[in-house]
Amino acid sequence: MAENDVKVLGSWPSPYVLRVRIALHLKSVNYEHIEENLLESKSELLLKSNPVFKKVPVLIHGDKLICESLIIVQYIDEVWLFAPSILPSDAYERANSRFLAAYVDDKLSPALRGALAAESEDAKKATIAQLEEGLVLLEEKFRKLSKGEAFFGGDNIGYLDIAIDSLLVWIQVVEKFSEKKLLNEAKTPCLLEWAYRFSSHAAVKDVLARG
Amino acid sequence: MVEVEIAKSMAEEVKLFKTWSTPFGLRVVWALKLKGIPYEAIDEDLSNKSALLLQYNPVYKKVPVLVHNGKPISESLVILEYIDETWKQNPLLPQDPLEKARERFWAKFNDEKLLQSIWGVFAKEGKEREEAMAASMENLKFVEEELKGKKFFGGEKIGLADITFGWLANLICVFEEVTGLKMIDERFPLLLAWIQEFSQHPIIKDAGPPHDKLVIKYQALYEKFHPAK
Numbered sequence: 001m002a003e004n005d006v007k008v009l010g011s012w013p014s015p016y017v018l019r020v021r022i023a024l025h026l027k028s029v030n031y032e033h034i035e036e037n038l039l040e041s042k043s044e045l046l047l048k049s050n051p052v053f054k055k056v057p058v059l060i061h062g063d064k065l066i067c068e069s070l071i072i073v074q075y076i077d078e079v080w081l082f083a084p085s086i087l088p089s090d091a092y093e094r095a096n097s098r099f100l101a102a103y104v105d106d107k108l109s110p111a112l113r114g115a116l117a118a119e120s121e122d123a124k125k126a127t128i129a130q131l132e133e134g135l136v137l138l139e140e141k142f143r144k145l146s147k148g149e150a151f152f153g154g155d156n157i158g159y160l161d162i163a164i165d166s167l168l169v170w171i172q173v174v175e176k177f178s179e180k181k182l183l184n185e186a187k188t189p190c191l192l193e194w195a196y197r198f199s200s201h202a203a204v205k206d207v208l209a210r211g
Numbered sequence: 212m213v214e215v216e217i218a219k220s221m222a223e224e225v226k227l228f229k230t231w232s233t234p235f236g237l238r239v240v241w242a243l244k245l246k247g248i249p250y251e252a253i254d255e256d257l258s259n260k261s262a263l264l265l266q267y268n269p270v271y272k273k274v275p276v277l278v279h280n281g282k283p284i285s286e287s288l289v290i291l292e293y294i295d296e297t298w299k300q301n302p303l304l305p306q307d308p309l310e311k312a313r314e315r316f317w318a319k320f321n322d323e324k325l326l327q328s329i330w331g332v333f334a335k336e337g338k339e340r341e342e343a344m345a346a347s348m349e350n351l352k353f354v355e356e357e358l359k360g361k362k363f364f365g366g367e368k369i370g371l372a373d374i375t376f377g378w379l380a381n382l383i384c385v386f387e388e389v390t391g392l393k394m395i396d397e398r399f400p401l402l403l404a405w406i407q408e409f410s411q412h413p414i415i416k417d418a419g420p421p422h423d424k425l426v427i428k429y430q431a432l433y434e435k436f437h438p439a440k
Contacts (some may be wrong), residue, residue, distance in 0.1 A: 051353075052316075052353055054321075066312045066316075067316060068315075068319055071312050071319070075308050075311070075349045080309035089299050091293055092279075092282055093286070094292070094296065095289050095292070095293040098286075098289045099284070099289045108383050139272065146342070
């Protein structure tokens with residue numbers, strides 16, 4: 001597919017934009033990245049492409065516009081049908097992946113941001129406790145879903161791996177500011193290793209290198 | 212022969228944990244009925260959650276939960292997609308990836324924006340309520356726009372987005388009655404037409420909780436949020 005058929009309206013280093021770019025890299029789809037500067041007022045293109053949410057990422061595929069990172073990732077998986085598959089083939093495993101991805105976005109990411117914004121020590125402690133509980137849950141799910149392989153998706157990155165990546169960015173920030181290791185050997189050894197493997201995966205590294 | 216019969220009936224054991232009034236549970240009821248899937252409904256008392264519910268949804272401890280052959284699935288939108296992928300008759304999502312993305316987008320919009328803003332009108336007071344009302348109007352305009360040239364959000368047939376927006380058909384009138392505030396009026400002719408079509412659909416018509424019972428419930432809730440001064 002010609003490069004100008006697929007564009008990603010994004011912003012470095014939005015973790016949600018990263019999801020889309022990783023998915024495109026996994027499928028070896030060439031695309032043009034259009035950088036939106038989120039510190040300035042929103043561009044005409046963004047307001048036209050996503051009038052409802054006015055947010056990045058937006059996938060522009062020919063004349064088609066697709067918004068919301070996880071919806072875009074599923075779209076990519078359904079359009080470029082060749083391997084590797086991003087979502088699992090089994091309906092129940094797909095449901096599990098979708099459930100946990102939604103959990104990351106609805107509960108864990110806001111909790112991470114909350115931990116940074118917390119005004120009192122107590123509020124901070126409460127959100128961090130919530131986070132730790134959530135990460136222990138993901139640790140348990142990893143052991144179950146990966147079936148001994150390297151990623152949530154098995155031997156290759158899948159939907160849930162891509163969804164959780166957004167957490168990694170925020171976790172690093174919170175760890176810096178709270179001086180607390182959220183991913184640690186004691187409680188989340190598998191996640192810790194997974195995080196390293198994920199960041200080292202070719203599709204992820206290429207995206208980060210491309211900038 | 213008997214073994215096959217038993218295996219068949221075991222293969223399709225479907226249970227739905229919900230409450231009598233939850234709009235999220237009602238979505239799943241609609242989906243199951245539209246596809247003609249037999250199921251057992253278990254109405255929970257949320258002030259006294261059953262051990263089974265807590266076992267099936269340890270993360271959120273909420274309804275609805277669908278249990279298919281002993282395997283639990285939580286979160287209504289996840290359940291709807293699971294149902295659509297498992298039982299292929301009367302599809303809720305189209306085949307085309309762009310159209311699928313569009314349905315998912317509007318479902319997300321409903322749950323993250325529209326519902327929140329309208330709930331704000333119901334539950335908040337003063338300036339917060341005014342802001343929620345303004346946001347609701349803006350959100351409803353987007354929905355109205357999306358209905359241009361369509362009978363349902365899914366086109367000619369009810370789809371995922373219709374089911375997700377479906378609470379507008381049976382719950383908005385309850386909110387309007389209880390709050391005395393009109394939210395969907397003549398500014399939204401397409402939405403009003405859609406509400407008619409959707410609520411008169413033979414499957415949807417008798418599937419929901421009775422209007423009067425909902426009014427009593429939400430009236431009580433409203434009084435909690437807005438205690439008489």
